[in-house]
Amino acid sequence: MAQPHRIVVVGTGLAGASAAAAVREQGFTGDVVLLGRDPRSPYELPALSKGILLRDADEPDWVRDEGFYAERGIDLHTGTDVRELHLGERVVVDGDGTRHGYDRLVLATGCAPRTLPVPGAELAGLRTLRTLDDALALRDVLGDGVPVVIVGAGWIGCEVAAAARKHGAEVTVIDPLPLPLHRTLGDTVAEVFRDLHARHGVTWRLGTGVAGFVGDEGVVTGVRLDDGTVLPAEVVVVGVGAAPRVELAKAAGLELCDSVPGGGVAVDASLRTSAPDVFAVGDIAAHFHPRYGRRVRVEHWANAKDQGTHVAGTLLGGAEPYTASPYFFSDQYDLGMEVRGLANPFTDDLVVRGDLAAAEFTAFWTRGGRVLAAMNVNQWDDGDALQALVDIQAAVSPDDLRNADLADLT
Structure with a gap:
């Protein structure tokens, strides 16, 4: 495979920024362009639901220090939406119409928070947690005695509940499953987390669905359960998972994969997509994992970091498969x-x-x-x-x- 002269990375999260940094660290001297919609320098997501919500930190963990990208000759474009991929022309078109040519392209577009298709979903004040701005805005409204309702008892819902209880909020968590984290941990281990939160004052509404949201003058004021009960709330957080941002890939005709939860962009063991010289990493990558003999898609921090770093070798002519085991961590109250x-x-x-x-x-x-x-x-x-x-x-x-x-x- 001929060496590229110009590499374009779409997505300025951990996966994309790691890919851009790694090609430089592996000696690539051509052009590197890094495009992403977030207005800030690339940052990692774990601190959003941990240190920042807990008020232990005011900034996330930055992927690289300020100045790194300019010093390494990485052309970083923050606050830039990419709207089209023209694979035949090897061109990426951003929201301003600027065309960015490439020899190799990496898609690292990440995930978007899921919403609930129920009445009231359009009300203002429904909160999700995906960006630094989301985290800073949410922590500003978590206070003593504030009624908080969290929809979803997955990792984000549980971590938000722990942070809200630290700040003295009155927290109720709703989930249609019988236990928090049930799909991931099963019955026995999930009970540990149910009991942990109950000891810290969280009210569970498990085995319960959401019928809709209620509001006043266009602003959410409560959550209607499927039994008709309305839970009043000053803060409502929707934490029902995230969907991979595959719109660009789909419009460009890349092969997608529906055999993994939520779907994704199909990539081989070395993170190549179905198109020549186009790769996908991080949350969107439905990766054929040699150890498991099937495709997996992993949304966690380590996968984004490690796949971003790994794909640099493939971009520069390598063919090593990505074989790392999925890894995840969480901190809730005194449990790590x-x-x-x-x-x-x-x-x-x-x-x-x-x-x-x-x-x-x-x-x-x-x-x-x-x-x-x-x-x-x-x-x-x-x-x-x-x-x-x-x-x-x-x-x-x-x-x-x-x-x-x-x-x-x-």
């Missing part, structure tokens, strides 16, 4: 946790090492005696061993997972 790997909590076997009641444990999900995923909760000494067990899908007995020195099992 990490998850490595990919499993189905409803069909795979759960093995628990430690004390669930004390929220100090490691959970393993196994299939056919092999470790597919591991989650450490308030235990921090075995990270390397857990990573190795998941990466090699180690064959380990339940008794050894519960009792043996984990480092000896790798």
Whole structure:
């Protein structure tokens, strides 16, 4: 594959910025153009629902220091919407009509918060959490005694609930599933998070759907449940997941994938799309993962960072597959946790090492005696061993997972 002279990256989140930085760090001396709609320099998302909402920080974690992009000759365009891809001409057209030619193109357009198609969804004041502006605006209204209703008991909903309770808000969380984080963690481990939030004063409305939002003079004032009950609220946060931004890819005729939740842009093991010299990374990439033998799409921080870095090698002529295990972390109240790997909590076997009641444990999900995923909760000494067990899908007995020195099992 001939070396490119000009690389264009669409998306200034962690994945896109990591790709632009990595090609420079790997010695590329041609043009690098980085285009994104956010008006700020590229930043990471985890702090939005953690340090910023908790008021422990006023800024996110920037992907690179101020000045990095100019110093490395990366042509960074913030506040720039890309509206068209012309693959045959190898041109990207931005919102001002400016045409950006490329030899290699990386799509890293990320996700957009999902909304609920219910009456009242158009009311002002319904909040989502995806950008720094979202986080700063939300934390300004979290205060002592403020009634907050959160729709959705996934990771974002739970982290927002923890931050709101720290600030003394009266928090109710609604979800149609029977437990928070149920799809990810299954029954037993999800109960730990239900009980954690209940101990900190969160009111759960689980197994309950939202029929609509109510308002006054065009501003939301409450949430109507499917049993007709209306929960008054000064703050309503909708945290029902995110949808990959695939509109550009679809309009350009790139192959999409509907076999992963939410869909995505189909890419091979090395992150190539169906079009020559076009790649996709991060939240939008439905990546064929060699270890799993199928496509997966991962929306978490580590995947964005690592795929962005990995694709630089492919852009410059490499062909190594991306094989990293999915990784995610969360902090809620005094509970910290990490998850490595990919499993189905409803069909795979759960093995628990430690004390669930004390929220100090490691959970393993196994299939056919092999470790597919591991989650450490308030235990921090075995990270390397857990990573190795998941990466090699180690064959380990339940008794050894519960009792043996984990480092000896790798």
